[in-house]
Amino acid sequence: MALSSGREVWPLASTSWAVAFDHAYTWLALVTRAELQPSWTHYTLARAILEGSATTLWLLDDALTSVERRDRAVNFQLLDLQHRATYEKAPGAVVPALGPKGKPGDKRRDDLRAEMKRLGILVETPTGPTRRCEETLRLGWLYQLLSAYAHGQQWSSVRGTPEGIGAIPNRRGIYAVAVSADDQMTRRAVTESVGALETALARLEKYTGYR
Numbered sequence: 073m074a075l076s077s078g079r080e081v082w083p084l085a086s087t088s089w090a091v092a093f094d095h096a097y098t099w100l101a102l103v104t105r106a107e108l109q110p111s112w113t114h115y116t117l118a119r120a121i122l123e124g125s126a127t128t129l130w131l132l133d134d135a136l137t138s139v140e141r142r143d144r145a146v147n148f149q150l151l152d153l154q155h156r157a158t159y160e161k162a163p164g165a166v167v168p169a170l171g172p173k174g175k176p177g178d179k180r181r182d183d184l185r186a187e188m189k190r191l192g193i194l195v196e197t198p199t200g201p202t203r204r205c206e207e208t209l210r211l212g213w214l215y216q217l218l219s220a221y222a223h224g225q226q227w228s229s230v231r232g233t234p235e236g237i238g239a240i241p242n243r244r245g246i247y248a249v250a251v252s253a254d255d256q257m258t259r260r261a262v263t264e265s266v267g268a269l270e271t272a273l274a275r276l277e278k279y280t281g282y283r
Contacts, residue, residue: 080145084152085131085279089272092124096269112221112229118261119218122211123201125268129208130199132275146188148198153181209268218261 099117102108131145156177160167170176175183188195199207202219206212220228 080149081131081141082279084145084148085128086276088124088127088131089269089276090124092121092128092269092272095120095124096266114258115218115221115261118265119215119222121265122205122209122215122218122268125265125272126201126205126208126211126215128272129268129275130204132279133208134275134278143193143196144198146184146193147196150181150184150188150195151198153177153184157181209264209271211264211268214261214264217257 095117099114099121102110102114102117131141131148133141133144136144154177158177159165160177185195202212202215205215217228
């Protein structure tokens with residue numbers, strides 16, 4: 073596996089942005105075509121938009137040299153292959169059949185690690201998604217909140233005052249809120265996630281010389 077100083081970056085960055093865009097399009101279709109405003113599900117979509125956009129910006133960080141971007145991308149790819157290898161060994165996992173030149177995840181991971189060693193590329197744990205959102209967009213707080221919604225954590229859906237629809241107070245005056253499109257948090261999630269998507273697209277275009 074030969075590593076260049078740029079070839080590893082593009083597939084990872086462009087895929088991250090494409091996944092983010094797909095979530096944004098799904099959200100748009102949900103509201104405009106299905107005419108459905110979920111109580112919480114849209115926050116999961118916003119989270120994926122934000123993470124994919126931040127990952128694109130992080131991989132294409134123009135403050136780094138091309139070699140530094142390569143090293144960052146290679147470590148990101150290494151982690152990706154580790155996740156794949158773990159999945160493929162999980163009981164009951166659906167693993168696609170390999171083609172004639174196909175290799176399982178653990179083999180590709182080991183090949184990449186060997187090539188990194190040959191080139192003197194240090195193995196490092198990539199920056200996590202919350203920190204990526206903070207470093208690239210100053211939105212680590214939003215990603216943390218959206219993740220709490222996605223994981224059903226109670227603290228994310230309580231308010232001291234009623235807002236949105238379906239606000240039901242308990243004896244302590246804490247409201248469990250089912251949000252609406254007019255909810256302040258929904259508006260912020262839309263604004264920030266779509267803005268992040270546009271910023272990441274501009275970085276992709278700059279990287280490819282489109283702009």
